[in-house]
Amino acid sequence: MQGPGSGRDMSDHHIGVSWSVLDTGLHDADHNMALDRALLDAVAAGDWGPTLRFLRFQDSALLGHHQSPRQELDLDYCASEGIQVQRRLTGGGAIVFDPSQIGWELICLRCHLPQGDMTTLSREICEAAAAGLRHLGVHAVYRPRNDIEVDGRKISGTGGVLEGEALLFQGTVLIDLDIPRMLRILRVPVEKLDAHAIRSVAERVTSLRTLLPELPSMTAVQEALVRGFREHFGGQWEWPAAVTVPESVTRRLPQALAEVRDPDWLGLQDRPQEEQPLRQAVLRTSGGTLRAVVLWDERGQRLKQVQFSGDIFVQPSRALVDLEARLRNSHIDELDALVSRWFTNDVVDAFGMQPEHFVAVLQQAVEDAHAPCL
Amino acid sequence: MECNGCEFRAELYYDKESQIWARREDDGTLTVGMTDISQSIAGKILHVRVRRPGTRRPIGKPVATIESGKWAGPVPNVFDCVIELANEDVLEDPNLLNIEPYEAWIARVRPTAPMEVALKDMVTGDSAFELYKARCERDDIHCERGMR
Numbered sequence: 001m002q003g004p005g006s007g008r009d010m011s012d013h014h015i016g017v018s019w020s021v022l023d024t025g026l027h028d029a030d031h032n033m034a035l036d037r038a039l040l041d042a043v044a045a046g047d048w049g050p051t052l053r054f055l056r057f058q059d060s061a062l063l064g065h066h067q068s069p070r071q072e073l074d075l076d077y078c079a080s081e082g083i084q085v086q087r088r089l090t091g092g093g094a095i096v097f098d099p100s101q102i103g104w105e106l107i108c109l110r111c112h113l114p115q116g117d118m119t120t121l122s123r124e125i126c127e128a129a130a131a132g133l134r135h136l137g138v139h140a141v142y143r144p145r146n147d148i149e150v151d152g153r154k155i156s157g158t159g160g161v162l163e164g165e166a167l168l169f170q171g172t173v174l175i176d177l178d179i180p181r182m183l184r185i186l187r188v189p190v191e192k193l194d195a196h197a198i199r200s201v202a203e204r205v206t207s208l209r210t211l212l213p214e215l216p217s218m219t220a221v222q223e224a225l226v227r228g229f230r231e232h233f234g235g236q237w238e239w240p241a242a243v244t245v246p247e248s249v250t251r252r253l254p255q256a257l258a259e260v261r262d263p264d265w266l267g268l269q270d271r272p273q274e275e276q277p278l279r280q281a282v283l284r285t286s287g288g289t290l291r292a293v294v295l296w297d298e299r300g301q302r303l304k305q306v307q308f309s310g311d312i313f314v315q316p317s318r319a320l321v322d323l324e325a326r327l328r329n330s331h332i333d334e335l336d337a338l339v340s341r342w343f344t345n346d347v348v349d350a351f352g353m354q355p356e357h358f359v360a361v362l363q364q365a366v367e368d369a370h371a372p373c374l
Numbered sequence: 375m376e377c378n379g380c381e382f383r384a385e386l387y388y389d390k391e392s393q394i395w396a397r398r399e400d401d402g403t404l405t406v407g408m409t410d411i412s413q414s415i416a417g418k419i420l421h422v423r424v425r426r427p428g429t430r431r432p433i434g435k436p437v438a439t440i441e442s443g444k445w446a447g448p449v450p451n452v453f454d455c456v457i458e459l460a461n462e463d464v465l466e467d468p469n470l471l472n473i474e475p476y477e478a479w480i481a482r483v484r485p486t487a488p489m490e491v492a493l494k495d496m497v498t499g500d501s502a503f504e505l506y507k508a509r510c511e512r513d514d515i516h517c518e519r520g521m522r
Contacts, residue, residue, distance in 0.1 A: 065439070065446035066421035091421070091446035115513075117415050118445045162447040269423060299466055302420075329420050331469060 016235055017112045021226060022053045023241040026099055029060035029086035033260045035245070036089050036168060038252035039107045044166035047248035050108035052229060054222050054241065057097035060084045061185050064092040064159060068271040077184050087266050090170055092159030093305075096182050097172070102218060104129065104225055105170035110162075113233065118162070119144075124232070125169050126158060132228020133173065136221065138211045143325065152318035153206035173221055174207040189278060189293035189307040200309060204321055275299050281364035287352025288312040292361045301332045306362065315349045322346060323358065332366060335359050375503055377510040380410045380517035382503055383476050387496040389452045392506045395476065396453075396496060398489065403458055406437060407479040408449060411509060413472050414517040416442040422468040424460035424481050431455055431483070438480050440468065453492040455483035473520050 024035055032055050042048035061073050061083050069075055069085060072094040078085050083096075097103070106113075106125060114124050126142040133140035133148065133155065140156070143149045148156035148171065158171035179198045183190065190197035209215050216224075223239065230237045259265060280293040288311045295304040306327045308320050323342045330338055336359055342348065343355040350357075375382040386395040387404075393412045397405040413419065421441035431437050436448030437457055459482040464470050470478035485492030497505060509515065 064441075064444075066423055066441045089446065090444070091441040092444035118417055118443055122443060122445070159444040160446070162445055164450070301467070331467075 017050055017108075017233070018236045019108075019229070019238065020049060020051045021238050021241040022051055022245065023222065023243060024053060024055050024245060026056040026058065028058045029062060029084040029097070030257060030260055032057055032060075032103075033086050033088065034253055034256035035249070036105070036107075036170075037256035037259060038249045040089065040161070040163065040166055040168045041252050041256070042246070042248040043107050043109065044163060045248075048246055050112045051106070052226065052237065053105045053107060054225075055103040055105070056099055056101065056218075057103065058084065058099060060086060060097045061094060062097060063087045063094050063266075065090060065161065066269055067094055068269045068276075069266060070273050071271055071276040072187055074185060074187070083185060085266065086260065087268060088159065088170075089161040089168060090159035091161070092157065094186055095157055095172060096185050098178070098181075100176045102173045102175060102221055103170060104173065104222075105168055106229075107166075107168045109165045110167060111165070113167075118160075121167075122158070122160065122169070125160075126156075126171070128229045128232035129156060129158075129171055129225060130228070131232055132225035135224035135227050136208065136212065136216055138208065147325070150206055150211060152321050153204055155206050155208070155211075173225075174205065175215070175218075175221070176209045177202075177205060177207040179205075187273075187276075187278070187295065189280075189295045189305045191280060191291075191293055196309075200307060204307075204324075271299070276304065277368075279365045279368050281361050281368075282310070283357055283361040283364065285353060285357050287350060287354075287357070290353060290357060290361050292358075292365045294362060294365045296366055303327050303330050303332070303335075303362065303366070308358075312353055313351045314353070315351075316346070319346055319348045319350075327362075332363075335362060376517075377503075377507040378514075378516045380414065380506070380510050380515060381476065381519070382410070382506050384499050384503060386476070386502075387493055387498045388502045388506065389450060389496055390505055391450075392502075392509045393450050394452070396493070397479075398493075399482070402489065403482050403484050404453070404455070404489075404492070405479045405482050406449075408440075408471055408475055409506075410475045410517045410519065411506070411515055412449075413475045413519070414515060416440060416445070417472075418442055419468045419471045421446075422464055422471065422480065424465065425457050427457050427459060429457050430486070431457065437483060440471070449480060452495050453483075454486045455492070456486065458482045458484050475519065 130140040130142050130148045138150050140150050147154050156171045160169035179201045183193050226237050226239045275298045279296045283290045291310040293307045297304050306324050314320050339355045339358050419442045424438045432454045437451050438449045461479050464478050
């Protein structure tokens with residue numbers, strides 16, 4: 001994997017780029033993934049130019065490139081509900097798509113976007129998409145790493161792939177949200193699938209339906225995103241979208257489809273669920289009861305995902321969700337440092353709860369032991 | 375040797391963009407890894423996947439893929455080879471690539487052509503350092519190791 005410099009290069013090579021906007025419509029996950037492959041290859045080969053693609057999915061569960069299906073999804077449920085499981089070219093976590101959601105993606109060469117390292121590139125693209133969503137009247141902002149949020153709740157998840165000079169970076173826009181269904185499909189750190197779990201997810205994820213008095217049309221969402229990209233990156237962005245996929249892409253499609261339908265593609269990473277157990281612990285302190293549920297990567301000794309709950313009071317109100325974001329994929333050895341930094345940098349007041357309490361409950365969860373009273 | 379804090383080891387072979395390194399082994403294989411430049415640009419590496427041992431990988435087809443900060447991507451490959459071994463330590467803890475990029479090798483491969491042919495597009499020693507330095511300076515790359 002390669003990339004440009006570590007700081008943002010303020011050169012304006014990307015200014016004046018002419019972007020095609022494609023709306024490829026509603027397809028199943030196989031077709032959409034194959035189109036990603038074909039578009040990226042066409043752009044890498046110089047057969048097609050920089051593109052913003054809008055896409056929609058039939059019911060699907062999409063794994064991040066390096067994820068294992070058995071570790072991330074309830075595969076039996078997916079099979080019984082006709083939910084297609086596919087693997088993305090891009091990194092990041094598993095997501096659920098249904099026809100009501102909109103996907104967006106940029107497929108281009110690195111020179112078409114501001115220079116910088118991978119973090120810079122993610123930030124630039126997410127800030128552009130967030131600016132677009134703000135045109136709809138929601139206060140969307142970029143939250144490292146790679147999510148777009150509204151008041152602390154995620155509204156768009158993103159991920160990218162970089163192959164030589166060509167890249168594809170994609171995101172979702174949550175138009176509507178079916179949390180119970182999401183909880184059935186994805187393995188997320190909740191104690192059990194009940195009203196509390198639904199409430200807990202609703203505190204962390206949001207949708208345009210929740211935020212806006214009237215749901216905008218798909219076209220309005222697309223137009224807002226195009227505006228965001230245009231204002232952020234400059235250049236020409238063809239709108240309304242061209243409806244036809246170029247020949248340089250369609251001719252690559254059969255081979256791309258064969259690739260993503262090959263069982264080796266989905267089985268590319270296949271590890272048993274036992275290596276990624278859900279663990280939990282409860283800690284009682286003078287500041288209240290703190291509960292942590294952890295999706296634990298036994299092999300890599302990492303906290304894949306963490307969710308806190310309990311009768312605790314933390315200020316600012318979004319601090320706990322921010323801590324969860326900071327802890328995502330963190331190694332057990334860096335726990336102390338991450339929690340201390342969160343407590344200090346975010347000026348957290350946990351009303352009697354100290355950083356060591358958060359560390360202790362997580363360590364207990366990981367060890368799958370009962371936390372002592374501190 | 376280093377440039378902008380990016381470590382360079384003169385005894386290794388490098389591709390011309392200084393993305394990967396290769397070490398000649400006595401048994402005719404090559405050990406392959408990512409340079410300090412590449413690991414710094416990638417940021418904290420969370421996943422590494424190496425193709426199955428026995429798989430042939432022509433030039434341009436990656437031996438391995440990595441993921442950092444939700445970006446997935448191939449580790450470039452500049453020689454036609456067959457994969458012999460993946461570094462299990464790195465598969466278990468991909469972050470080692472950030473901590474010790476020249477110790478944390480990714481894979482051991484056997485070139486399909488004689489060694490001199492396999493390495494014809496790679497550089498070593500002073501000429502490799504010149505390219506390495508040029509890359510650091512051109513792209514203003516500053517390296518950091520040891521992140522968890």
